[in-house]
Amino acid sequence: MCGIVGAVSQRNIVPILLQGLQRLEYRGYDSCGVAVHQGGELKRARSTARVTELDAQVHQDGIEGFIGIAHTRWATHGAPAVHNAHPHFSHGVGADAQSSKAGRIALVHNGIIENHDELRAELQARGYVFNSQTDTEVIAHLVDSLYQHDLFEAVLQAIQRLKGAYAIAVFCREEPQRVIGARAGSPLVLGVGQGENFLASDAMALAGVTDQIVYLDEGDVVDLQQGKYWISGRKTEGGFARVERPVKTVHAHSGAAELGPYRHYMQKEIFEQPRAIGDTLEGIAGITPDLFGDDAYRVFQSIDKVLILACGTSYYSGCTAKYWLESIAKMPTQVEIASEYRYRDSVPDPKTLIVTISQSGETADTLAALKHARSLGMAQTLTICNVSTSAMVRECKLAYITRAGVEIGVASTKAFTSQLAGLFLLTLALAQSRGLLSEAEEAEHLKAMRHLPVALQAVLALEPQVIAWAEEFASKENALFLGRGLHYPIALEGALKLKEISYIHAEAYPAGELKHGPLALVTAQMPVVTIAPNDALLEKLKSNLQEVRARGGELYVFADGDTKIESGPGLHVIRMPEHYGPLSPILHVVPLQLLAYHTACARGTDVDKPRNLAKSVTVE
Ligand code: F6R
Numbered sequence: 040m041c042g043i044v045g046a047v048s049q050r051n052i053v054p055i056l057l058q059g060l061q062r063l064e065y066r067g068y069d070s071c072g073v074a075v076h077q078g079g080e081l082k083r084a085r086s087t088a089r090v091t092e093l094d095a096q097v098h099q100d101g102i103e104g105f106i107g108i109a110h111t112r113w114a115t116h117g118a119p120a121v122h123n124a125h126p127h128f129s130h131g132v133g134a135d136a137q138s139s140k141a142g143r144i145a146l147v148h149n150g151i152i153e154n155h156d157e158l159r160a161e162l163q164a165r166g167y168v169f170n171s172q173t174d175t176e177v178i179a180h181l182v183d184s185l186y187q188h189d190l191f192e193a194v195l196q197a198i199q200r201l202k203g204a205y206a207i208a209v210f211c212r213e214e215p216q217r218v219i220g221a222r223a224g225s226p227l228v229l230g231v232g233q234g235e236n237f238l239a240s241d242a243m244a245l246a247g248v249t250d251q252i253v254y255l256d257e258g259d260v261v262d263l264q265q266g267k268y269w270i271s272g273r274k275t276e277g278g279f280a281r282v283e284r285p286v287k288t289v290h291a292h293s294g295a296a297e298l299g300p301y302r303h304y305m306q307k308e309i310f311e312q313p314r315a316i317g318d319t320l321e322g323i324a325g326i327t328p329d330l331f332g333d334d335a336y337r338v339f340q341s342i343d344k345v346l347i348l349a350c351g352t353s354y355y356s357g358c359t360a361k362y363w364l365e366s367i368a369k370m371p372t373q374v375e376i377a378s379e380y381r382y383r384d385s386v387p388d389p390k391t392l393i394v395t396i397s398q399s400g401e402t403a404d405t406l407a408a409l410k411h412a413r414s415l416g417m418a419q420t421l422t423i424c425n426v427s428t429s430a431m432v433r434e435c436k437l438a439y440i441t442r443a444g445v446e447i448g449v450a451s452t453k454a455f456t457s458q459l460a461g462l463f464l465l466t467l468a469l470a471q472s473r474g475l476l477s478e479a480e481e482a483e484h485l486k487a488m489r490h491l492p493v494a495l496q497a498v499l500a501l502e503p504q505v506i507a508w509a510e511e512f513a514s515k516e517n518a519l520f521l522g523r524g525l526h527y528p529i530a531l532e533g534a535l536k537l538k539e540i541s542y543i544h545a546e547a548y549p550a551g552e553l554k555h556g557p558l559a560l561v562t563a564q565m566p567v568v569t570i571a572p573n574d575a576l577l578e579k580l581k582s583n584l585q586e587v588r589a590r591g592g593e594l595y596v597f598a599d600g601d602t603k604i605e606s607g608p609g610l611h612v613i614r615m616p617e618h619y620g621p622l623s624p625i626l627h628v629v630p631l632q633l634l635a636y637h638t639a640c641a642r643g644t645d646v647d648k649p650r651n652l653a654k655s656v657t658v659e
Contacts, residue, residue: 040066040653041149042111043227044245045208045218045238047263049105053097055237056109059244060090065304065447067653068111069119073097074126074145075104076215081142085124105265106218108208108238110147113653116155117172127176129183130168143212144183144190148175149240150204150225151658158200174203182209191262194219195271195279198260204403204658208238221260225657226401226430229253229261229268231286236263240657241401242289242428243445252289254428259284289428303646305448305540309632310499313492315453316625318442319460320488326467326481331421332437338419339472342392346417347374348408349396350656352451352535353458356423357396358528359624360462367621368470377408378659387415394465395422398446398454399655400429407659409434423461425454439464448647449654450540452632455532456495459625460488487622497616498629502637504613505630508595509637512543515566519557519592520547520631522570523580529570529624533631540649541639550583561592563609568634570627573599573618584610597630599623 042063046052056073071093072085082102086093090111110125117123129144152158155174158181163169167180181200186193190211198205204224210217220227220238230237231251238261239245242252255261258273259282272282301307328335345364347357357374364372377395381404393412397405400422409420409431421437425446432438441457467484470476512518518537522530527549534545548557550569561567567587571580581604587594588609595611598604599618606612619626639646 040068040113040655040657041240042066042068042244043108043147043149043206043208043238043240045108045147045220045263046235047106047216047218047265048232048235049265050235051103052105052107053103055248056107057090057094057097059239059248060093060109060111062244062246063111063241064090065647066111066655067449067648068113070112070114070121070124071110072112072124072126073102073107073109074128075102075107076210076212077102077104079212081128081145081212083126083128083145085121087119087121087124106210106215108145108147108210108218115151115658116174123171123173125175127171127173127179129179130170144179144186144209145211146175146179146182146207146209148178149206149657152177152201152205153203154201178205178207186211188213190214190217190219191260194221195260198223206240216264218263219260220255220263222255223258224403227255229255229263229270231268234266236265236268238263250288250290251286252428253284253286254433256284287428302640303448303636305450305452305636305646308446308448308453309629309636311444312453312456312629313495313499315441315443315457316460316495317492318444319457320464320491321442323464323485326464326471326476326485328468328472330464330468331439335437335468336472338392338421338437339469341390342419343390344371344388345373345392345394346412347372347394347396348377348380348405348412349374350377350402350404352455352532353396353398353405355528355532355535356455356458356462357394358531359459359525360466362525363463363466363621364469367466367475368473369475370469370473375408377402378404381408381411385415387412387417389416389418391417391419393417393420395420395424395431395435396458396462397422397429397431398425398443398451398458400424400426400431401655401657403657403659406430406434421465423458423465425457447654449649449652450536450635450646456625456628460491463488463622487620491622491625494617494619494626495629498626501613501630502633505633506637508611508613509634509641512541512566512634512638513641515543515564517560517565518543518545519560519565519567520545521550521553521567521583522547523550523576524574525621525624526570526572526627529628529631530568532628533568533570533635536632536635537638539652540635540646541642541644542650543638550580553583553586558586558590561587561590563591563593565592567592567594568631569594569596571596571598571602571604572615572623572627573602574623577602597627
């Protein structure tokens with residue numbers, strides 16, 4: 040998704056800006072650009088190609104400067120095209136539009152401005168000329184229209200006219216010493232260097248430049264100059280006042296992690312799962328609410344239901360956890376897609392624990408759903424999140440930080456299984472706090488959890504068998520995924536993985552639901568992937584498989600060893616190494632990830648950056 044980098048220094052900051060963009064590249068983008076103050080003018084380069092091409096263009100055009108801003112864009116308003124790429128310049132009014140005064144304000148923006156049509160009409164009526172279809176250009180002109188020799192003041196006034204979400208970085212031709220940043224609804228951090236300061240939408244963009252990071256709060260505006268900065272925060276009674284925000288030492292990893300022997304980051308991340316789960320569970324000697332924060336014991340005593348809010352793959356980990364929470368902790372649990380929950384009328388109950396799940400911790404819909412739940416009086420909040428410095432962790436009372444490490448592939452894999460590990464721990468901690476977990480049960484679950492890395496290695500060893508299936512899947516255009524109970528969300532996740540990276544249309548159903556409609560789709564052309572653990576629903580599932588076979592459907596079954604499901608005509612079986620009780624979803628999802636990955640490779644898609652998608656969805 041969109042990325043911002045900005046800098047004020049005494050050295051040429053273009054290499055820092057471009058490296059920053061490169062570190063954010065993995066999130067997905069369709070155009071990029073950089074602008075600097077050079078020779079009393081605004082200079083910029085923009086491209087719909089990769090950041091490396093932008094780099095070449097910058098060198099060719101001799102673009103250098105001591106202050107500047109840069110951006111990777113993921114199109115929302117206006118097609119991915121050079122004229123829509125950021126930075127946007129304001130173009131002055133009337134005669135100024137054609138004169139050397141053209142290009143006074145340079146601006147980059149993440150987020151969506153909801154009242155951009157209204158502002159555009161107003162600015163056009165005043166003579167501003169628009170060169171793009173973006174909502175961002177509206178902000179550039181708006182700042183220009185309010186500018187009276189103080190950029191900070193102009194930005195303060197401009198943001199009070201904006202409705203929607205934004206993180207912006209702005210500089211002005213007439214003030215070559217400062218860059219102004221502001222945020223509301225989209226993340227922005229300040230990087231403090233030696234005599235130089237930086238802005239970025241993620242601390243990762245500044246890895247290797249500075250580890251001194253200030254996380255700007257909602258509504259903050261920051262004035263960056265050489266060796267100094269000021270932050271203004273929104274006052275509850277309205278207006279702004281100078282505020283101090285803590286500087287944190289953040290060891291952000293560079294997004295450009297080594298690929299090693301792997302072809303893609305997704306493959307690397309699938310194979311990192313034994314390590315990711317091992318790290319996520321490291322040091323856990325026993326189950327205790329303290330794992331989730333100092334106040335967790337009191338919070339757990341005060342709630343009698345759970346509401347999980349998340350998007351995409353993280354939503355499916357929540358759906359899996361519902362089965363655990365209701366069967367092991369006997370805790371009534373509801374799971375909602377964040378973008379739905381935030382806009383619907385619901386019945387709040389203050390005795391609810393709100394659990395958000397997020398890899399990035401910056402997903403706009405999940406953050407908004409959390410705030411919505413809080414505004415309804417549900418104050419007990421907990422997050423399962425992979426980024427300890429994220430807005431989600433800062434916004435929630437309690438947290439469990441998964442240690443999957445930086446996930447670069449857009450399709451989430453190791454973050455998902457690490458979330459499941461965190462959610463299983465939460466289930467056990469809630470069960471314990473309700474007196475539903477005996478010491479023997481605790482010991483048994485802990486033993487199974489500690490064995491997960493080894494069990495995962497055995498599943499990863501199935502890769503050659505999965506590759507053989509993937510070659511057959513590559514020529515298909517549709518696929519069905521079936522699961523029951525605890526494994527129905529895993530079927531959903533398998534279908535999501537296949538569709539997002541191979542572009543094969545895939546749908547998942549609870550196997551028992553087949554005859555209520557989707558069975559009509561089953562022909563010899565329709566591969567039906569089935570998750571067949573040796574659990575209480577196995578016999579029911581076998582009947583569902585018969586229903587598919589009777590209609591000529593081709594079954595591809597991941598079956599636990601002792602299920603007695605054998606390969607035969609129209610029935611392909613890959614045998615899972617061992618049955619894993621309640622933790623079985625963590626193992627069964629792995630061959631589905633591999634199937635999606637190898638099918639996508641066979642179809643030649645851009646596996647790590649699937650079309651139209653972005654990592655870390657910071658807009659609504
Ligand atoms: C799919 C995928 C997305 C994310 C979703 C939520 O592979 O990665 O569906 O799961 O955008 O993102 P986070 O977990 O960062 O909130």
